[in-house]
Amino acid sequence: GEDVEQSLFLSVREGDSSVINCTYTDSSSTYLYWYKQEPGAGLQLLTYIFSNMDMKQDQRLTVLLNKKDKHLSLRIADTQTGDSAIYFCAESIRDYKLSFGAGTTVTVRA
Amino acid sequence: NAGVTQTPKFQVLKTGQSMTLQCAQDMNHEYMSWYRQDPGMGLRLIHYSVGAGITDQGEVPNGYNVSRSTTEDFPLRLLSAAPSQTSVYFCASSRGQGVDQPQHFGDGTRLSIL
Numbered sequence: 001g002e003d004v005e006q007s008l009f010l011s012v013r014e015g016d017s018s019v020i021n022c023t024y025t026d027s028s029s030t031y032l033y034w035y036k037q038e039p040g041a042g043l044q045l046l047t048y049i050f051s052n053m054d055m056k057q058d059q060r061l062t063v064l065l066n067k068k069d070k071h072l073s074l075r076i077a078d079t080q081t082g083d084s085a086i087y088f089c090a091e092s093i094r095d096y097k098l099s100f101g102a103g104t105t106v107t108v109r110a
Numbered sequence: 111n112a113g114v115t116q117t118p119k120f121q122v123l124k125t126g127q128s129m130t131l132q133c134a135q136d137m138n139h140e141y142m143s144w145y146r147q148d149p150g151m152g153l154r155l156i157h158y159s160v161g162a163g164i165t166d167q168g169e170v171p172n173g174y175n176v177s178r179s180t181t182e183d184f185p186l187r188l189l190s191a192a193p194s195q196t197s198v199y200f201c202a203s204s205r206g207q208g209v210d211q212p213q214h215f216g217d218g219t220r221l222s223i224l
Contacts, residue, residue, distance in 0.1 A: 004152070008150065033212070040217070040218075041217055041218075042114070042200055042202075042215030042216050042217045042218055043153075043200070043202075043213075043215040044215070045212040045213070048212070088152060088153070097143075097155060097158065097168070098153075098155075098213065100145075100152040100153040100154075101152050102150050102151055102152040103152055
């Protein structure tokens with residue numbers, strides 16, 4: 001089956017780095033995504049990584065992929081209060097479908 | 111350009127009632143889908159459509175019907191609402207598969223079944 005697992009909560013001090021971890025099971029996944037959900041809103045695509053890549057950096061965001069261990073992480077440098085949200089890891093499965101993790105709630109404290 | 115529009119934003123129903131959640135997109139996207147979001151469970155796919163006239167079941171289709179008569183609209187129908195269907199429902203659309211064609215999400219419909 002397609003299971004994506006994430007830890008549910010992360011608390012981080014403003015200015016520190018946040019690291020959100022995710023494991024997935026479908027080794028045939030083509031793309032892996034990180035989505036952000038702010039309160040009362042839908043999901044917004046943050047970044048993605050293609051399965052033949054190990055790392056991708058996009059401004060304050062760094063995505064690391066360990067395909068052997070099926071482990072994906074998202075690092076947010078210099079975390080700000082505006083980064084407080086729920087972050088979802090997702091893998092592409094058959095056709096157009098995405099399989100989502102349960103989401104990690106990130107709380108940024110002053 | 112409104113993107114993905116969902117209506118209503120909030121709804122309270124009694125057990126056994128039926129209703130339709132509306133979803134419309136103005137991006138000419140072929141692919142549309144419905145998810146439900148429950149605490150600690152992420153998003154689960156209910157139904158999806160790869161184009162007008164074509165629908166298929168997702169992970170949790172029971173109790174829901176969909177139709178896709180036009181490219182723009184993809185309504186989700188609850189036939190006989192049950193408390194277990196209390197959830198936040200998201201509609202999403204994309205041109206296709208691939209990172210250059212990510213899914214665009216609506217803001218959600220918060221549904222409570224009493």
